[in-house]
Amino acid sequence: MFSTTLLPAAAIAVLFISIIVYTSPCASFGTGGFSVRLIHRDSPRSPLYDPNLTAADRTTAAVRRSISRLNYFESLMSSPMEIAPKLTPDDGEYLMFFQLGTPPVPVYAIVDTGSDLTWLQCLPCKTCYNQTQPLFDPSKSSTYKKVPCSSPSCAALEVKECTEDTKSCYYDLVYGDGTSTMGILSGDTLTFEDRFRNNVTFPNITFGCSDSTYGTFEKNQGGIVGLNRNPFSLISQLEVKQFSHCMVPPDQDDSGSRMQFGSNAVIxxxxxxxxxxxxxxxxxxxxxxxxxxxxxxxxxxxxxxxxxxxxxxxxxxxxxxxxxxxxxxxxxxxxxxxxxxxxxxxxxxxxxxxxxxxxxxxxxxxxxxxxxxxxxxxxxxxxxxxxxxxxxxxxxxxxxxxxxxxxxxxxxxxxxxxxxxxxxxxxxxxxxxxxxx
Missing domain, CATH: 2.40.70.10 (Acid Proteases)
Incomplete structure (x- = not known):
């Protein structure tokens, strides 16, 4: 009889999305919604693409990621009242590309449907993993703000403390395998780019500016984008009530894969x-x-x-x-x-x-x-x-x-x-x- 050995908690997988935003010419997000293009992690367009892997290698990796994702859900539901899900950022399916701050700085980050708080590594960083892209420097963004301890956002974040020197809201998230991120709860402008290179911006998006990160991360990853339905997730902050996706089979050109939000969603x-x-x-x-x-x-x-x-x-x-x-x-x-x-x-x-x-x-x-x-x-x-x-x-x-x-x-x-x-x-x-x- 065939048996599946569950992988250890350190092998838990997450979702990746590579995003290109499309909006109707006369529509804002509130009326027209927006769409994103999905690019598979094994696509030559992906920064995680490894040309040395065979088709069998990629299939084996996909099996491992599927079982890892199963581990994640089982560990999450074993303690449903915990604040932080038992998650380890690991190889997944897609990457998200977006820009943050003013002027906008490009960011690649893991998208996780089981996390809420979006976070990325920021300068000055006390303990950071070595990532390929430059760390976000909040001092160079004219729209960056620290979330004060008196803010309702800080009160809603249960895993936190307030720094006595700046009265800023300092978050501390520890995942199930010991992986953790700590830093200042912050707000800034999130920017996407449409097909005509026009900017689509969302101001005052709350995220974690991490100055201490412990765990195993890939150098092409710049943090995590939370997409569950908790208050700090990107979906919740954008007040998205509908979304959909249409995925092209991997043996075809995956440039047609898309995710739609708001009124663009296909229900x-x-x-x-x-x-x-x-x-x-x-x-x-x-x-x-x-x-x-x-x-x-x-x-x-x-x-x-x-x-x-x-x-x-x-x-x-x-x-x-x-x-x-x-x-x-x-x-x-x-x-x-x-x-x-x-x-x-x-x-x-x-x-x-x-x-x-x-x-x-x-x-x-x-x-x-x-x-x-x-x-x-x-x-x-x-x-x-x-x-x-x-x-x-x-x-x-x-x-x-x-x-x-x-x-x-x-x-x-x-x-x-x-x-x-x-x-x-x-x-x-x-x-x-x-x-x-």
């Missing part, structure tokens, strides 16, 4: 309610799974979230491959093994539990589709979003088993407009050719 297709009021995660109600026309004999309630915060089904754009509760996963593997009449072969790298020998992907074209039956929404995943190429002759089910939480990964979300309506507490799915969008 259409089948809709399913958010199941749990978590500001860290988006929980859905998965009622069953079908292979072809046959609904699988999966125990009822296997994907439910318990009162002790165990289990549940999360949709997450930061996880690559979908993870399913082992009891359901094994039923799915058995059903596919019976219905797909191709030679099965074990994955030599022991990454995936179900693999088929095929000269090309076309041999899987007749394989039965997998349908996830969410409450109110049946989402059918095409073969391109179901199987991944492990080697030249081997194609594998792009899903993994989990001992607790189940997660819908971004590989399965490809070529769907996935929309999040926070005010109506809905998530929508609409099949689409994301490259043509």
């Amino acid at each position: 259409s297709g089948d809709m399913t309610p958010l199941a749990f009021e978590s500001t860290y995660n988006y929980y859905l109600i998965l009622e069953g799974i079908s292979v072809g026309n046959d609904k699988l004999p999966i125990p009822e309630g296997i994907f439910n979230l318990t009162k002790d915060f165990e289990g549940g089904f999360i949709i997450d754009s930061g996880t690559t491959y979908t993870l399913l509760r082992r009891e359901a996963f094994l039923v799915l593997v058995d059903a596919l093994g019976e219905k797909i009449h191709l030679q099965q072969k074990a994955d030599p790298s022991n990454r995936f539990p179900l693999c088929f020998v095929a000269a090309s992907f076309d041999e899987l074209a007749s394989a039965p589709v997998i349908t996830f039956h969410f409450k109110g929404a049946d989402v059918v995943f095409p073969q391109q979003s179901t199987y991944t190429k492990a080697f030249d002759w081997l194609w594998c089910l792009a899903m993994l088993p989990s001992n607790d939480i189940s997660i819908l990964g971004n590989f399965q979300q490809q070529n769907f407009h996935v929309g999040f309506d926070i005010s109506k507490k809905l998530v929508s799915f609409a099949a689409s050719d994301c490259a043509a969008f």
